[in-house]
Amino acid sequence: MTDQSWRGVATEDSDELSAGAGLFLRARSRRLLGELLQPHRRSLWWLLATVVAQNAAWLAGPLLIGVGIDVGVPALVDGDAWPLVWITAAMVVAAVLDTVLRFAFLTGSGRVGQAVLLTLRRRVFTHVQVLPLSFHERYTSGRTISRLTSDAEALAELLDEGLDGLITALFSVLGIGIVLVVLDPPLGLTALLGFPALFLVARWFQRNSTAAYRRTRETIAALIVQFTETFGGIRAVQAFRREPRNDELYAVLNEDNRQAHHRAFWLIAVFVPAVVLIGNVVTVAVLGYGALRVMDGAMAVGTLVSFLLYLRRFFDPLQDIAMFYNSYQSATAALEKLSGVLEESPSVPEPVDPVPLPAAAGEVVFDDVRFGYGDATVLPGLVLTLPPGETVALVGTTGAGKSTLARLAARFYDPVEGEIRLDGVPLHRLTDADLRRAVVMVTQESFLFSGTVADNIAFGRPGADRAEIERAARAIGAHDFITALPDGYDTEVDKRGGRLSAGQRQLVSFARAFLADPAVLILDEATSSLDVPSERLVQHALRTLLADRTALIIAHRLSTVEIADRVLVMEGGRIVEDGSPADLVAGTGRFAALHQAWADSLV
Structure with a gap:
């Protein structure tokens, strides 16, 4: 494989796209994903209801703790244990519901995810088989293997792991945000002061990670192409003693891949600590302001404890969203490549109005x-x-x-x-x-x-x-x-x-x-x-x-x-x-x- 040929792998799938081309690729990818999810609409609605109920049960914990502090403990001091018993029972029920519903969601989402991947792999494999020789002469076997392995696995990682984290995190952030404002509006507004900084950090991460993760897909595809062609032509490699030169090419491609992943990891390394820092600063501000309100008698201690517990749960999922975005960008880049293959049209299509030929004479x-x-x-x-x-x-x-x-x-x-x-x-x-x-x-x-x-x-x-x-x-x-x-x-x-x-x-x-x-x-x-x-x-x-x-x-x-x-x-x-x-x-x-x-x- 020549220097020009392996570099051509990157240029054919280049991340240096015009705005119009980028929008087209994203629209094409979303269309493909929609087609894959279409047969599972009922299952998706059921999963949505399950995750909503599961998050409601999960959100009940801090609120019940606050009620226990403000209501159950004083009643217990007065000799009435029943309020604390009921609150404890409610916490146990919420925990059981959270566990059962999460199990149902994970098994259901895993089933849907694997069904989508099965359909995608079959569709790509079937489609590639009927594409003309001109496609296979232009599109190397290594790139085809990359589509069916590396790119499909990137989507599998998103569906198997990232999707669960995203949905849970989104519902948690939305639900907790509402609870914080309802629980104590002044403290809720104080917590929301960190949002502008969070938005700027998230926007920076989104803008830079899109290109970074598309680049990782391109470099891993180039590696697979080089690997496949080297060992597919191993007789020629050994006959012409091309092992040292192939080692050099593979080393260059490997270094490109390392640098691409290093860039992606660096973005995560900046984003996650930044979210943690903003969360800690907001928590300190809420704790200080909340303590003053408790001292003034404007807020109960249990409410402040509930608020702080919710606040911690509010910022933790933001890191999950960041990790999901990691998988999402990688899967999006992979989906762009897969949708590109599926967009290839056979140059010798089946006839719309075929003429039957039951027995050919051979002229x-x-x-x-x-x-x-x-x-x-x-x-x-x-x-x-x-x-x-x-x-x-x-x-x-x-x-x-x-x-x-x-x-x-x-x-x-x-x-x-x-x-x-x-x-x-x-x-x-x-x-x-x-x-x-x-x-x-x-x-x-x-x-x-x-x-x-x-x-x-x-x-x-x-x-x-x-x-x-x-x-x-x-x-x-x-x-x-x-x-x-x-x-x-x-x-x-x-x-x-x-x-x-x-x-x-x-x-x-x-x-x-x-x-x-x-x-x-x-x-x-x-x-x-x-x-x-x-x-x-x-x-x-x-x-x-x-x-x-x-x-x-x-x-x-x-x-x-x-x-x-x-x-x-x-x-x-x-x-x-x-x-x-x-x-x-x-x-x-x-x-x-x-x-x-x-x-x-x-x-």
């Missing part, structure tokens, strides 16, 4: 198709017809447009102009299910998923039974090597099929395609990574795989091209030669020159 027509990446045009105006059942080989220099043509045929992209039709139906009018059933693409990667050999073959047609899987493997010629494995078809292939050789992985991918039984099969350099013995093994499988279906083969090896009915030579996005392999070899064109060069290399 593919490119009708004056123009396509390019960005400003670069790759196919300037392709006209091509592939009859049903014909095997067509595409050859040409790198960048000629072969893979682009194949990707358009599989509808990984839609053309800018023109139309591609399958059996007379435009590809953009076919449902994704019909298109994927009719057209299958096999690449040189031969990607196998973690699981058994049987699982990987069945990937071509989920629901296939063991007999159908084995029939496909036998047809391709993979049955013998599979049965020789330790557990046969139940052998675990390990990560990316690492337990199998390149040729074996290719045969499994061919068996997968054979089981899918498409009308059109596209092979994108499917034999380019094989050695000569493996290629010979695969050639027989290819003949079986290509029989009775339209096939489009992209290959640099002319030994693979020889099995084609027709060869197309591409140059600059145009077809410059078209004919059978024998006719083109006998000619004097580009394919004849390529074939001669290949034959000379074998001498």
